[in-house]
Amino acid sequence: MSSTEVSTIEELANKEYKYGFVSDIEADSLPLGLNEEIICRLSAIKKEPEFMLEWRLKAYRHWLTLTEPNWANIHYDPIDYQAISYYSAPKKKPKLDSLDEVDPELRKTYEKLGISLEEQKIFSGVAVDAVFDSVSVATTFKEKLSELGIIFCSMSEAIKNHSDLIKQYLGSVVPYTDNYFASLNAAVFSDGSFAYIPKGVRCPMELSTYFRINAANTGQFERTLIIADEGAYVSYLEGCTAPMRDENQLHAAVVELIALDNASVKYSTVQNWYPGDKNGKGGIYNFVTKRGLCKGVNSKISWTQVETGSAITWKYPSCILQGDNSSGEFYSVAVTNNYQQADTGTKMVHIGKNTSSTIVSKGISAGKSNNSYRGQVKIIKKAENARNFSQCDSLLIGDKCGAHTFPYLEINNSTAQVEHEATTSKIGDDQIFYLNQRGIALEDAINLIVNGYCKEVFKELPMEFAVEAQKLLSVSLEGSVG
Amino acid sequence: MLEIKNLHASIEGKEILKGISLKINAGEVHAIMGPNGSGKSTLAQVLAGRKEYVVTSGEVLFEGKNLLDLSPEDRAREGIFLAFQYPVEIPGVSNTNLLKTAINEIRKYRGEEQLDAMEFLTILKKKMKLVEMDQSLLSRAVNEGFSGGEKKRNEILQMAVLEPKLSILDETDSGLDIDALRVVANGVTKLRSKDTASIVVTHYQRLLNYIIPDFVHVLYNGRIVKSGTKELAFELEEKGYDWLKDQKELVEG
Numbered sequence A: 001m002s003s004t005e006v007s008t009i010e011e012l013a014n015k016e017y018k019y020g021f022v023s024d025i026e027a028d029s030l031p032l033g034l035n036e037e038i039i040c041r042l043s044a045i046k047k048e049p050e051f052m053l054e055w056r057l058k059a060y061r062h063w064l065t066l067t068e069p070n071w072a073n074i075h076y077d078p079i080d081y082q083a084i085s086y087y088s089a090p091k092k093k094p095k096l097d098s099l100d101e102v103d104p105e106l107r108k109t110y111e112k113l114g115i116s117l118e119e120q121k122i123f124s125g126v127a128v129d130a131v132f133d134s135v136s137v138a139t140t141f142k143e144k145l146s147e148l149g150i151i152f153c154s155m156s157e158a159i160k161n162h163s164d165l166i167k168q169y170l171g172s173v174v175p176y177t178d179n180y181f182a183s184l185n186a187a188v189f190s191d192g193s194f195a196y197i198p199k200g201v202r203c204p205m206e207l208s209t210y211f212r213i214n215a216a217n218t219g220q221f222e223r224t225l226i227i228a229d230e231g232a233y234v235s236y237l238e239g240c241t242a243p244m245r246d247e248n249q250l251h252a253a254v255v256e257l258i259a260l261d262n263a264s265v266k267y268s269t270v271q272n273w274y275p276g277d278k279n280g281k282g283g284i285y286n287f288v289t290k291r292g293l294c295k296g297v298n299s300k301i302s303w304t305q306v307e308t309g310s311a312i313t314w315k316y317p318s319c320i321l322q323g324d325n326s327s328g329e330f331y332s333v334a335v336t337n338n339y340q341q342a343d344t345g346t347k348m349v350h351i352g353k354n355t356s357s358t359i360v361s362k363g364i365s366a367g368k369s370n371n372s373y374r375g376q377v378k379i380i381k382k383a384e385n386a387r388n389f390s391q392c393d394s395l396l397i398g399d400k401c402g403a404h405t406f407p408y409l410e411i412n413n414s415t416a417q418v419e420h421e422a423t424t425s426k427i428g429d430d431q432i433f434y435l436n437q438r439g440i441a442l443e444d445a446i447n448l449i450v451n452g453y454c455k456e457v458f459k460e461l462p463m464e465f466a467v468e469a470q471k472l473l474s475v476s477l478e479g480s481v482g
Numbered sequence B: 001m002l003e004i005k006n007l008h009a010s011i012e013g014k015e016i017l018k019g020i021s022l023k024i025n026a027g028e029v030h031a032i033m034g035p036n037g038s039g040k041s042t043l044a045q046v047l048a049g050r051k052e053y054v055v056t057s058g059e060v061l062f063e064g065k066n067l068l069d070l071s072p073e074d075r076a077r078e079g080i081f082l083a084f085q086y087p088v089e090i091p092g093v094s095n096t097n098l099l100k101t102a103i104n105e106i107r108k109y110r111g112e113e114q115l116d117a118m119e120f121l122t123i124l125k126k127k128m129k130l131v132e133m134d135q136s137l138l139s140r141a142v143n144e145g146f147s148g149g150e151k152k153r154n155e156i157l158q159m160a161v162l163e164p165k166l167s168i169l170d171e172t173d174s175g176l177d178i179d180a181l182r183v184v185a186n187g188v189t190k191l192r193s194k195d196t197a198s199i200v201v202t203h204y205q206r207l208l209n210y211i212i213p214d215f216v217h218v219l220y221n222g223r224i225v226k227s228g229t230k231e232l233a234f235e236l237e238e239k240g241y242d243w244l245k246d247q248k249e250l251v252e253g
C-alpha cells in the first residue's frame, strides 16, 4: 500500500461523527432514578388524565417482575436504571403555531442537522413534528391535515385531547406486558407522535418526525401510535440524528401501527444515532419494539428501515397479519461499522386466511462490528394459504467483522408457501481495484457497490428519504476499507 | 507518452519484474508476449497501480508525470486503461451505472462538464455498435454471470467509452471465439489514433493479424529479453520460447 493511501484511509477513519454536537438548551429534568413517585411526578408534569397514570403504574409494577433479556447476539455492560433521569424538557416551550418563537439555540441545532423547518414547510410538503428531547416543540401543517380529519400531534396532546382513541388503541399492539423494554417504556414514556387517519382518507403528505437525544443521561422513551381507519392510507417517516456523548444512552421506544379494513400504513425509518467512537466508546443503546397490526381484511403494513447508527441496536419491526388477505412487508438495510452491534430482523405472524409477507433484509458489516439478522415467520394452524418470501443478504467489508443469520420458521398449516433465500458476500480488493482503474476513488467505489446492494430496499423509501439514506450510508461507511 | 526505466517490482517479497525498460510513443502499438508466469500481467497491474505489488526500484513517466506517485484512480483519470485478463464481477452495480460514474469522474478530474443521462446514452449507443455488444448486457450487473467472451467484450466497451490515451489489453483475445476476436480487434483498431497508444499482451500471433503492432517484446522471467517488429511474433509462433531460454545471458542478465 502506498503512503498516500494509508493517510487517506486514516483520515477517513478518523472523521468524527458529523452530527456530534451538544446543544446548549437548558433542560428541566426529573432527578435520577425510577420509582412510583417519579412516575407520578412525570404524569403530573404532563398533566395526564388519571387512566394514564394508572396504566403507567401497572406497567411499572409488571416491569419490576421482569429480568432484562439476554438472548440477542449483543453484548453490553448492565444498565443502571436508577442512574437515568426519566424526564427532561426544553425549558422554554415555544408556541406550536409559530416557528419564530422556537428557541434560537434549537433553530441553530436544526440548521446544523440540515433540517430547516421553514424550508420543509414551504418546499417539501412534509409536515414535521420535531421531537427535541422528550417534548414536541414544533408542529406544522396541522391545520391542513385537520381539514381532512387527520389527527397528527404529539402523544402528550393525544392523551389529553383524544383520550378515546388512546384508551382504545394504546397498548393494543404492544401491551405493557410485552417485553422488558416495552414495559419500561409504558411506565415512563415521555412523548412521541400520534396519528389517526379517518375512514377513506388518503393522507396527502408524508408525515414525519425527527427525534433527537440531547440532555445527558436522559433515557429516551418515545411512544408512537398510528391508526389507519378503514380504507385509509398513510406514509410515515421517522429520522434521527443524535449528538456525541461519552456515556451510553438508552433508548427504548415503542411504535404501534394499526391498519383496519382495506387500510394501509407505510412506516419508513432512517436511523442515525451516535454509534460510539472508533474505539467503541459511547453511543446509543437502541432497544425498540415496533409492531404493526393488520387488523382488518385486505390491510397492509410495510416497514422500511435504514439503520446506520447506535452502538447497539435491538429491533424487530413486526407484523401481525390478523385480517384475511392482509399483507406485511419488511425492507431493511442495517449497517454496522467499528464496534457497533446490531441484532435486528422482523417477525411475521400469519393468522388470517390468504395472508402474505415479504422480508428483504440487507446487512452490511464493516470494521470490527457484528450484524445479526433474526427473523421469525409464524403461520398458525387456521391461517390457510399463507405465503412468505424472505431474502436475507449479508455484505462484509473487511475481514474483522461478523454477519449472522438466525431464521426461525414455525409453520402449522400445510397450505403455506414459504421461500427463504440467503447470501453472504464480501467487497473484495479486486473489485475496489477494478473500480479504481475506471477512475472511481475508494469511497465512491464502496458507495457504488453498497448502493447497488441496497437498491431493493431504497426503492421502497420515499424519494427524499432515499437520497438521505444514501448519504447516511456513505457517511457511516467512511474509512471502512483499509 | 510512456517511459518505463529499469522497473523492479515484487509481490509478497518475491521479485517478479526484474528491470524492465520500455518506451512507448503516441500512435504506437506494442505487443508483449512471453510464457506463462513471466510477469506480463504483473507489469500491467503495476502500471495501473495495484497496491499489492511493491515497486522496489525504477521509474515510470507518463506524459512527463511520475506515474508511480499517482493513485490508481488518478492514473485512470490521466488516461490509462487496463483491460483485465480476469475482469471481476460486481454484483448490484449495473454496467451502465459503472460507465456513467466512471466517465463523469474522469471528466471531473479533467475539469470537463458532467454528462447528463441523455448525452451519456448517446455516447454509449455509439460505442455499443463498435463492439457489437448486446443491449441486454448493459442493465446487468458488471460482469456478473457474463460468459468469458462477454466479459472481454465488456472491457473493450468500457475502453471505447472512456477513450484512454494508453490502453493496456491483458490477453483480451483469450477465450474469444473467432468472430468475437475480429469484433474486439476491429474495435481496438478503430480506436487507434496518432494521439493514443496501446500495450497488447497476448499469447497468439493471430490477434496481431488484426491489431498490427509496431513493436513486439518478449517478456521472460521478469525481463524483456527480445524486442522486434511484428515478424518476431511469427518467429515465436513457430519456435516457441525455448530458443530464448537457451540464450543464457538473456535469462540471467
Ligand SMILES: Nc1ncnc2c1ncn2[C@@H]1O[C@H](COP(=O)(O)OP(=O)(O)OP(=O)(O)O)[C@@H](O)[C@H]1O
Residues within 6 Å of the ligand: B011, B012, B014, B016, B034, B035, B036, B037, B038, B039, B040, B041, B042, B043, B085
Ligand atoms: N499474489 C501473488 N503471490 C505470489 N506470487 C504471485 C502473485 N501474483 C503473481 N505471482 C507470480 O508472479 C509471476 C508472474 O505472474 P503474472 O500474472 O504476471 O504472469 P503472466 O506473464 O501474466 O502469465 P500468464 O501468461 O499466465 O497470464 C507468476 O509466477 C505468479 O505466480
Ligand SMILES: [Mg+2]
Residues within 6 Å of the ligand: B040, B041, B042, B085, B170, B171
Ligand atoms: Mg497474465
